[in-house]
Amino acid sequence: MQYQLTCEQVGALMAFYIEDKLSEKLSKYVEQHLEVCPACREKYETMKKIIKKYAAIQRNINKEQNAENQSIYITKQYEEFKSNLSAYIDNELDDDENIKIKKITISNPLARKDLEEMYTFKRLLHNSFEKTKNDSKEDYTKCIMNKLQNDNANCYEKEPIFGIIAIFSALIICIVAGIIGILYL
Ligand SMILES: [Zn+2]
Structure with missing residues (x-):
């Protein structure tokens, strides 16, 4: 025999059910109750609309806040950092510029993210280059031998x-x- 939830219990679980936070078993019980109880089903439909609407509003607020938060970090130093980033990773900058880059990556999360992404990108590039180099290792050795003989x-x-x-x-x-x-x- 299956366990039956009361209207009160379903009411208490409703929000969790809508947000899909119940266990599979519990979720099933609520579902079964909603199938047979029009009063709870009506409550469920109303609540679902409210929760969905609230979630959409919340998403918009977060989006706006993120955009706002990010814009404080887009400074002149950050623009400079962006244009020097590739040279920094390739070790082509002088000490002063290197220090500037290090400072901004500590204080500016956008810069930090850019640097991490750039490193990942370079690493991928390097890995694929290493692979190519290994593939043509024989040619490479020949080339060195030729050079020594010249x-x-x-x-x-x-x-x-x-x-x-x-x-x-x-x-x-x-x-x-x-x-x-x-x-x-
Ligand atoms: Zn009910």
Whole structure:
């Protein structure tokens, strides 16, 4: 035999039933009662409308509050942070700018969220790059072997940075030699 709820019990459970917060068993009992009791069913329909309406209003309020809360964080510093974020993650900023970024991520939740998202994005990118690199590991090794066999001139051609460093070093040596020359001759 099935357990029967009284109208009073159903009334007490009604709000929870509408918000779907009852256990499956209890929910079933309420449902069964509503099927046979027109008075409770009417109460249920009315209450459902009120609760749905209230939930919709509450959602709107939350949405407005969120928009309001967020807008305080969209400052000039935040805009600057946004434009430097990618460079920060790639370690391309100077110390002052790095500190600015660290400060804003502590004080500004929007900035913190952006930074986390950017890190996740970069990590995904990195992972897929690593995968590609592993796939072509053999080519990569061959490339290094070729590089080792090449002479220095070729190396400069392939890596312009070495050329720049070499020119730069030569320049510094000339300047130092010049200074020594002026001082001692
Ligand atoms: Zn009833």
